[in-house]
Amino acid sequence: MALVNLTGIQPTQYTELASDTSPAEGEVVLVPFDRLAEESEAFFQTVGRVGVLVGTETTFSALEPFANKISFVAIDFPAFGDGRGFSLAVRLRKDYGFKGEIRAVGNIIPDQAQFLMRAGFDSVEATEERKTAFETALKRFPSYYQTDAIGLGQRSVAHVRHSAKNDDNTDAADTAKEGQRKAS
Amino acid sequence: MAKKPAGPQMFIANRLDDGRAVFLTANGEWTKVAADAAVGQTDEEVEALAVLAHGAEDANLVVSVTAIAADTEGNNLAPAHMKFAMQAKGPSVRLDLGYQVSPNWEQ
Amino acid sequence: MYAYDTYDHAIVNARVEEFRDQVERRMKGELTEEEFRPLRLMNGLYLQLHAYMLRVAIPYGTLSSNQMRRLAHIARRYDKGYAHFTTRQNVQYNWPKLSETPDILQELADVEMHAIQTSGNCIRNTTTDQFAGAAADEVLDPRPYAELIRQWSTFHPEFSFLPRKFKIAITGADEDRAAVKWHDIGLVVKQSDTGEIGFEVLAGGGMGRTPVIGKVIRDFLPVSDLLSYLEAMLRVYNEQGRRDNKYKARIKILVDAMGADEYARQVEAEWAKIKDQPLDVPEEEVARIKAFFTPPPLPVLDNDVPTVNAFADKNFLFKAWVSNNTGAHKVPGHVHVTISLKPHGGIPGDATDAQMDLVADLADKYSLSEVRVSHEQNLILPHVAKKDLPALWEALDAAGLGSANAGLLTDIIACPGLDYCSLANARSIPLAQKLTERFDDVKRLMDIGPLKIKISGCINSCGHHHAGHIGILGVDRKGEENYQLLLGGSGAEDASKAAILGPGFDEGGIIDAIEKVVAVYLGEREDGEEFLPAYRRLGADVFKEAVYGAR
Numbered sequence: 029m030a031l032v033n034l035t036g037i038q039p040t041q042y043t044e045l046a047s048d049t050s051p052a053e054g055e056v057v058l059v060p061f062d063r064l065a066e067e068s069e070a071f072f073q074t075v076g077r078v079g080v081l082v083g084t085e086t087t088f089s090a091l092e093p094f095a096n097k098i099s100f101v102a103i104d105f106p107a108f109g110d111g112r113g114f115s116l117a118v119r120l121r122k123d124y125g126f127k128g129e130i131r132a133v134g135n136i137i138p139d140q141a142q143f144l145m146r147a148g149f150d151s152v153e154a155t156e157e158r159k160t161a162f163e164t165a166l167k168r169f170p171s172y173y174q175t176d177a178i179g180l181g182q183r184s185v186a187h188v189r190h191s192a193k194n195d196d197n198t199d200a201a202d203t204a205k206e207g208q209r210k211a212s
Numbered sequence: 213m214a215k216k217p218a219g220p221q222m223f224i225a226n227r228l229d230d231g232r233a234v235f236l237t238a239n240g241e242w243t244k245v246a247a248d249a250a251v252g253q254t255d256e257e258v259e260a261l262a263v264l265a266h267g268a269e270d271a272n273l274v275v276s277v278t279a280i281a282a283d284t285e286g287n288n289l290a291p292a293h294m295k296f297a298m299q300a301k302g303p304s305v306r307l308d309l310g311y312q313v314s315p316n317w318e319q
Numbered sequence: 320m321y322a323y324d325t326y327d328h329a330i331v332n333a334r335v336e337e338f339r340d341q342v343e344r345r346m347k348g349e350l351t352e353e354e355f356r357p358l359r360l361m362n363g364l365y366l367q368l369h370a371y372m373l374r375v376a377i378p379y380g381t382l383s384s385n386q387m388r389r390l391a392h393i394a395r396r397y398d399k400g401y402a403h404f405t406t407r408q409n410v411q412y413n414w415p416k417l418s419e420t421p422d423i424l425q426e427l428a429d430v431e432m433h434a435i436q437t438s439g440n441c442i443r444n445t446t447t448d449q450f451a452g453a454a455a456d457e458v459l460d461p462r463p464y465a466e467l468i469r470q471w472s473t474f475h476p477e478f479s480f481l482p483r484k485f486k487i488a489i490t491g492a493d494e495d496r497a498a499v500k501w502h503d504i505g506l507v508v509k510q511s512d513t514g515e516i517g518f519e520v521l522a523g524g525g526m527g528r529t530p531v532i533g534k535v536i537r538d539f540l541p542v543s544d545l546l547s548y549l550e551a552m553l554r555v556y557n558e559q560g561r562r563d564n565k566y567k568a569r570i571k572i573l574v575d576a577m578g579a580d581e582y583a584r585q586v587e588a589e590w591a592k593i594k595d596q597p598l599d600v601p602e603e604e605v606a607r608i609k610a611f612f613t614p615p616p617l618p619v620l621d622n623d624v625p626t627v628n629a630f631a632d633k634n635f636l637f638k639a640w641v642s643n644n645t646g647a648h649k650v651p652g653h654v655h656v657t658i659s660l661k662p663h664g665g666i667p668g669d670a671t672d673a674q675m676d677l678v679a680d681l682a683d684k685y686s687l688s689e690v691r692v693s694h695e696q697n698l699i700l701p702h703v704a705k706k707d708l709p710a711l712w713e714a715l716d717a718a719g720l721g722s723a724n725a726g727l728l729t730d731i732i733a734c735p736g737l738d739y740c741s742l743a744n745a746r747s748i749p750l751a752q753k754l755t756e757r758f759d760d761v762k763r764l765m766d767i768g769p770l771k772i773k774i775s776g777c778i779n780s781c782g783h784h785h786a787g788h789i790g791i792l793g794v795d796r797k798g799e800e801n802y803q804l805l806l807g808g809s810g811a812e813d814a815s816k817a818a819i820l821g822p823g824f825d826e827g828g829i830i831d832a833i834e835k836v837v838a839v840y841l842g843e844r845e846d847g848e849e850f851l852p853a854y855r856r857l858g859a860d861v862f863k864e865a866v867y868g869a870r
Binding site for chain 3: 087108109110111112114115116118122123137139140142143145146147161164165168169170171172173174175176177183184185186187188189190
Binding site: 226228229230231232233269271272275276292293294295298299302303304305306309310 | 345346347348352366367368369370371399414416417418666737738739743746748749752795798799800
């Protein structure tokens with residue numbers, strides 16, 4: 029598997045925790061949401077950093093109580109048409125202000141790259157042969173009609189149309205910010 | 213895919229490039245002429261045709277491969293159901309279009 | 320009309336290149352059909368019975384004459400010399416080659432058109448009143464807001480993979496000609512007492528196998544909040560709409576299951592969180608878009624034109640055409656003209672390349688180069704001086720476009736049906752052809768008066784049969800075409816669901832049944848009473864008895 033970097037963050041290196049094993053002291057692990065929900069205290073005491081693996085059926089309200097303890101999220105798409113994963117990522121950014129990495133795993137196709145990036149995803153797990161297609165798709169469109177609500181700093185065509193005349197500095201600042209969220 | 217119809221069967225698909233309806237022949241080629249289609253009478257025959265048909269799908273020659281009931285009663289072999297019979301002919305409201313004009317329509 | 324700027328051009332051109340790349344990858348086998356299917360659908364490319372079908376958006380039904388000429392050119396060069404105008408202000412080509420569709424999309428992009436999101440589980444072409452900006456009864460022109468929605472919904476990062484397709488309609492007149500109550504979201508442009516512009520918002524309408532009329536979830540939404548509110552509406556739907564069963568995945572099922580009040584509550588709660596984020600466009604952008612839709616500089620002319628009256632006195636068909644196919648314009652001395660694509664015996668909504676070219680020329684000559692497309696599958700010249708009507712009609716009539724039947728029984732909506740569509744269970748077009756031949760008498764049609772017949776060839780209801788005064792649904796009964804008869808539907812401001820009258824018929828039987836229904840109406844109607852109010856007053860039983868006999 030290859031990793032497609034959508035936003036230029038430093039991708040997290042982690043161990044996907046097998047169901048019957050406990051994490052080593054200081055390890056960076058990805059844990060299925062159900063297990064995290066049941067054993068969360070134990071995890072947060074021993075490990076270094078914890079990421080959670082959620083399916084698209086997981087609601088934001090179920091995930092929110094853990095948002096301050098987890099440092100990255102992997103959203104698993106059972107089918108690429110399951111758009112709930114997009115809303116979940118948007119809410120993590122917008123409603124919670126989640127700053128960690130959000131990764132798309134599972135059934136994703138290259139042509140979704142720019143949708144994922146603009147919905148708040150930082151990275152996609154893909155097969156090696158598809159990596160180039162993802163990167164091409166990511167750069168396909170010169171601008172977008174929507175302002176993102178997720179802190180990426182991309183503004184809608186409508187805003188850009190009118191900012192250049194009114195405030196040159198804002199436009200330049202926004203362009204500079206584009207594509208670079210500060211993963212703190 | 214629809215459930216496998218009983219009785220004699222033929223395979224219909226659409227060509228990948230132009231989408232035209234085509235029928236599977238006994239030697240694994242695709243024809244616009246329904247009467248030239250291969251008919252599977254037994255489960256084994258139908259299965260052998262299915263292998264050929266899906267092979268063409270995997271080779272990106274055709275899409276939407278479907279096994280359909282064949283009408284072998286009349287003079288000419290034809291799809292039994294009106295929907296597939298429509299595909300074998302062309303739109304009933306435009307008799308100037310489709311294979312009903314001629315098997316060599318568009319050539 | 321709206322004109323693209325460099326941003327719009329760049330985005331649409333990028334889309335063409337993206338699709339060209341996707342088609343190449345498909346042809347090379349790098350994409351499987353399963354992967355390619357949603358991608359081609361989001362570019363309006365279906366696979367039908369005989370070939371691919373390309374559905375091109377006509378955003379809010381507005382075309383320039385040059386765009387119409389390009390549609391004609393595409394029909395000639397890449398297709399079989401005709402195109403089909405649909406019930407959602409789109410146009411369809413029935414025979415394009417997959418490998419040529421990127422070229423077609425480029426031809427469209429060059430004249431500021433596209434096929435973006437004309438299919439797939441995403442936000443579709445926003446539709447509106449075909450007489451927008453022209454009709455005398457219009458309160459506010461809905462087109463600027465439709466264009467705002469077009470841009471906002473194009474490649475939305477969050478709402479491009481919805482549970483199911485999503486249709487928005489918007490109107491700005493008291494008479495609803497856009498069937499807004501039958502849409503996933505319906506918007507009615509309103510002006511508040513203080514002069515503020517906004518919308519009444521409806522949600523959860525839809526046809527298909529479960530017809531539902533949309534419910535009002537907000538009485539007044541200021542225009543400055545339109546996009547953030549739509550964002551909230553779509554988010555609640557995207558998260559909670561059913562994905563386990565495609566027949567239960569439309570928003571109408573969600574709104575029905577949770578209740579319109581609860582849906583509205585959740586939308587308001589979500590909206591409260593996002594309304595102050597920069598989701599809505601700046602005021603200057605609304606002004607910029609509105610400027611494209613300023614009323615055209617038409618001279619005020621006399622409403623009474625003696626030469627036209629004299630021509631009408633000599634020519635009944637012209638007189639009938641003026642009476643049925645023209646309507647009051649905002650500017651005195653002008654009308655909007657409906658060009659019927661329902662010649663008796665013809666295919667509803669089809670036009671040849673030559674007819675499209677002619678309409679473009681006539682638009683240049685008589686209608687400020689503007690053409691509209693209606694959800695009733697007709698073409699419209701929105702700004703015609705009354706004095707030009709005789710010359711216009713003669714030119715149209717010579718090309719088979721002079722039918723005087725707009726709004727009458729033979730102005731039938733029909734889906735492509737089993738003649739083309741891979742989803743259909745029965746044919747629709749031949750039924751429309753035989754019905755229009757049976758009622759081929761303009762005097763009789765005018766005596767019957769406004770009567771909307773709508774035919775669908777399957778339960779997906781592309782032919783809007785649920786909203787027909789008389790609706791017909793084609794079904795497959797043991798391999799034979801069978802037609803159900805429904806009465807009492809409406810797609811207008813008084814929206815109602817048509818009800819099945821009784822057992823279905825074969826093709827001949829349904830035509831006879833409609834004759835009987837019309838006969839009951841003619842016998843029972845009160846002075847000046849139209850079909851739909853008469854049906855509502857009389858109830859179904861008297862019609863049932865006439866059609867099926869006493870039981």
